[in-house]
Amino acid sequence: MQKIRFLGAVALGACLTCASAATAFPEKQITLIVPTAAGGANDAMARVVGQAMSAILKQPVIVDNKAGANGAIASEYVMRAAPDGYTLMLGYIATHAMNPALQKLRYDPVKDFEPVGMLGSSATVMVVNPSVKAASAKELVAMLKAAPDKTSYASAGNGTAPHFAAEMFKLSTGTSMLHVPYKGSAPAITDTLAGQTQVMFPSLFTAVPYVKAGKLKALGVAGAKRSALMPDVPTLQEQGIADVDVSQWYGIFAPAKTPAPVIAQLNKVLNEVLADKSVIKRLEDHGAEVSTMTPEQMRAYVAQEQVKWKKVVQAARISAD
Incomplete structure (x- = not known):
């Protein structure tokens, strides 16, 4: 006991x-x-x-x-x-x-x-260099279909969210763009700002300052709803582009x-x-x-x-x- x-x-x-x-x-x-x-x-x-x-x-x-x-x-x-x-x-x-x-x-x-x-x-947003004439995602799709592989998109590297978002966009719209992978978001956004690449799918955090400054154009939010940070920018879904939802x-x-x-x-x-x-x-x-x-x-x-x-x-x- x-x-x-x-x-x-x-x-x-x-x-x-x-x-x-x-x-x-x-x-x-x-x-x-x-x-x-x-x-x-x-x-x-x-x-x-x-x-x-x-x-x-x-x-x-x-x-x-x-x-x-x-x-x-x-x-x-x-x-x-x-x-x-x-x-x-x-x-x-x-x-x-x-x-x-x-x-x-x-x-x-x-x-x-x-x-x-x-x-x-955080939603991903599709942005383009101001030299790109498209004023909406639908206009960009038409431009890409008229001239396949004449436009390049930047990413933060293979397998990153910007890379996946762009590939989802291409699949959904049946378009073709050249992929230019960088070692991180900073050099990717730098070359997009300079026009070396024309399209990118950065996070809202990355994109907002450049969009507000007029250095990039935001064509569509790759998410289920608009962002409070850019309420005037429609989603890709609103523009008839489905299945591109990349919420980071x-x-x-x-x-x-x-x-x-x-x-x-x-x-x-x-x-x-x-x-x-x-x-x-x-x-x-x-x-x-x-x-x-x-x-x-x-x-x-x-x-x-x-x-x-x-x-x-x-x-x-x-x-x-």
Whole structure:
């Protein structure tokens, strides 16, 4: 009987220790890995959310940019990190849906990560250099059909959202353009501004300043609805171009096997942050529409997105090379 009581006490003590550890989280700085360079939409959103989470958690949330390989470098880094909640990642459509649809990776976006939750999404917009005479997406389609392969489009690289959006546009409209891949959005937008390439599908965050300055023309939003940042720009669907919906979503992920209580706490804090009107406003200023998900919903959504983009890769015969 004494032995049973002793074992029971040990088990109870272990449970209390686990509960105490979960309750104590976080006890130190949290690092939020961003898979792109500083200055872009991903980086901006990570800093807004990280700062707000830090205020609630009472610990610093530091943003660390690890750009390269379309997000694969950052993904592998986080995958190998200790599963304790102190290393997180701002994953997005490229790292967790487009990359695995396009090529074999050294990480599995579903099995190697624990989803914390969704931040939101940002629509992609079709822009052209002002020298392009088309004033609408429909006019551009007519122009492209009249002169196939005489127009080039820029992307941030093979397998990126601008690349996929342009290929979806070509499939939907039966048009042909030459693809010019760059190493990132910055050089791609620079050459589009200069007229070296004529068309691009950047994120709203990237496009808005140039459109407002008259340096680029926005012909259509590649999303389900118009953007509040450019309310006068119709969607491609409104112009009769279906099946071109490229919403660049963003979420937070932790390494696989991160304890469920830690994930639950982080999800709660994230959702609290995303309910703050000041945070919502700052994210909207960066072209993002806030939305939230439970970890389970996020996992299902990522798996669904992989299937969607795999079909696009096959239909458009997109290559990683």
